[in-house]
Amino acid sequence: MGGIPSADRVLSGLDPEQCAAVTAPAGPVCILAGAGTGKTRAITHRIAYRALTGEISGRHVLAVTFTARAAAEMRARLAVLGASGVQARTFHSAALRLMRYFAPRLLDGRAMPELLESKARLVTLAASRAGVRADRTAARDLASEIEWAKSSLVEPAEYPVAAAKSTREPPYEPAKVAEVFAAYEHVKRANGVIDFEDLLRAAVWGIEEHPDVAEQVRTQYRHFVVDEYQDVNPLQQRLLDAWLGGREDLTVVGDASQTIYSFTGATSGYLIDFPRQRRNAVVVRLVRDYRSTPQVVGLANAVIRQARGAEARLRLELVGQRPPGPEPDLRIFPDEPAEAAGVAARCRQLIASGTPAREIAVLFRTNAQSEAYEEALAEAEVPYVVQGAERFFERAEVRQAVLALRAATRSTPSGRRWWRRSSRRSRPPAGSATSPRPVAPRASGGRRSPHLSRSRRSTWARRPSCRSARRPRSSGCHRSPTSWRSSSDGPHSSTRPRSKV
Ligand SMILES: Nc1ncnc2c1ncn2[C@@H]1O[C@H](COP(=O)(O)OP(=O)(O)OP(=O)(O)O)[C@@H](O)[C@H]1O
Structure with a gap:
């Protein structure tokens, strides 16, 4: 109907x-x-x-x-x-x-500041002002700390205490991170841009x-x-x-x-x-649970049952609604390469026994883990595609590193031998790019940058009172936003797989 x-x-x-x-x-x-x-x-x-x-x-x-x-x-x-x-x-x-609609009223007709798509560049600049030489990884870690602090309503000066309370593991001394954070806010203001947390503020x-x-x-x-x-x-x-x-x-x-x-x-x-x-x-x-078999649901329940503390109070004991399926097979390996090799061997076995590769999925928690799995699958000659991320050996930085290694190793005979062996190992099997697709981490969300431009300072810089924030014990929320103008990668930047806007 x-x-x-x-x-x-x-x-x-x-x-x-x-x-x-x-x-x-x-x-x-x-x-x-x-x-x-x-x-x-x-x-x-x-x-x-x-x-x-x-x-x-x-x-x-x-x-x-x-x-x-x-x-x-x-x-x-x-x-x-x-x-x-x-x-x-x-x-x-x-x-x-909301901001676009009210901008004429809130900003006295001035245009909205531009929204930063990535904190990386300004964080690197801020770090160097604070005397820290931050490479890409360090800049990303610093950006994550800044993002955490801003999302937790923590100001730069409050960062060391708040980070200690929240058992953070900052990439540098907390006082140094606070310094970079303050410099970042400054650089950002000077550039007339705002970040995703500023948008919420x-x-x-x-x-x-x-x-x-x-x-x-x-x-x-x-x-x-x-x-x-x-x-x-x-x-x-x-x-x-x-x-x-x-x-x-x-x-x-x-x-x-x-x-x-x-x-x-x-x-x-x-x-x-x-x-x-x-x-x-x-x-x-x-x-x-309408999605999984009672066997899978039972395993999930067993894991969830381990929860302690406040989460345990709201723990849900799920009941599988689907017809029964096979028992999950839980195997423990000593390390990641062994685990990846075990997974690849199992895929090979399934394919040999008639399961189409396209029906096999390998899930892992972070993109960084794809290297181990891709190597193991290539080694076992299991065709694969990576969903939601580039194949490890096709990533720009990996290709660059491979070129540099190739140049370095080819300068000696033993290097040439090593190179021939290792490139055979790491090369994905021919045709795999068009093959079925098992490896499927979630995509890191592409975020579009809405165009904004610069604005006034005095009113934005006023600190709204803390009165309305309801805070759970564990929130780490110490303060309200000082102003809405403040910073980096969209929320939960490089580490975050969900797109926000
Ligand atoms: N009352 C119902 N009867 C039958 N099937 C249902 C019922 N409710 C949900 N489902 C099925 O369960 C699956 C999950 O539903 P839905 O996407 O709404 O769940 P969800 O909890 O939002 O999922 P997620 O776990 O991704 O958050 C869907 O396939 C849906 O059709």
Whole structure:
């Protein structure tokens, strides 16, 4: 049947817990949802149900996701459900939209400063001003520290204490990092640019310090949904609080066991504390896992059961809904090369027994690990493609290093012999670029740089008060943003696989 679904039809096909989440009354709702339990279904259906019953208008909904892709997925699902006008955006995209709209008012008609796509260049410059010669890796590590600090609402002078409290492992002495951080802010200001954290600060500043802006924003947005709430950082929470302005029509969805961005300042503390902070919150647990076999779900439960501390309170025991499958085979290897060789051998075995290579996936946690796996797969003559990243031996820096090595080793006979042996080993098998694709880390999100340009200092530099930030114990949130003008790679830069805007 075509056409726009009715509210009742939006409820059909939901399980009882999803239904409870969808029909929960206006007010704070906390959906604790394990992987594959239909959380996207629950939140999109909740928005659609409320819109179709006339309780809310889609135009007044702001749904915040962590990636541009998730936002697009949400918009597509909402369109199918007949909920129109909803803004589904990342925090950064929503902040950018707000700043663009209010720029004439907030910036006295001046253009927005340009948004830095990458912190690297300015961090390197700032480091040299602070007497640190930072190569690419060091600049990236420094940028990560700066990003963490800014996302945690930590100012340069506060960095050493905050870093110690958060058991960070800074790339240099904390005082030196603080110096680079301060120099970075200075260089950035001098260049008339802002970074991704500044963009969020700008939106906070715009709302907190300008009652007319706050009123207009809050008239527009009345109902809020935040996806992946376990990965929100103090700066994002501050912006959410500014949007809310004390109102409570907020649905958050998350899973404390899936927190993956603590190193960038994200904290599951907001999710964990949500039911305590909002006593009237409806809490719904989605535990039916529709994606995996009971065997895989059982293994996941066994791992999650190890969680201790605050996360353990919100631990979800998932129940697999799919027909049974094979038992997972857990093997432990002494080191990474041995593990990669073991994985490659298993792939070879599967292919030999008739499994098409395209049906085999090898997942690893970070792009840096691809080298070991690519070498092992090439060695075992298993055809592969790398998804979401360049093949190791095709990366510019690796090609450069290989050329340099080749030049160095060819100057001696033993070097020539070594080179012939090693290049045979590391060369991927012929034709592999077009072969099936097992190795699949997540892509590092390409971020588009919206064009902004320079602005005034005095009002932006005012420090908004700390009053509205709700802070969980572990947040590391010491201060509010000093100004919204301050810095590097988009949020969670080089280390972050999710695209923001
Ligand atoms: N009530 C249901 N009945 C049958 N299948 C369902 C139900 N709810 C969700 N699913 C299926 O489970 C899968 C996961 O759903 P969805 O994408 O909404 O979950 P998710 O929790 O957002 O996923 P993720 O783990 O990626 O966050 C989809 O294939 C969806 O069709």
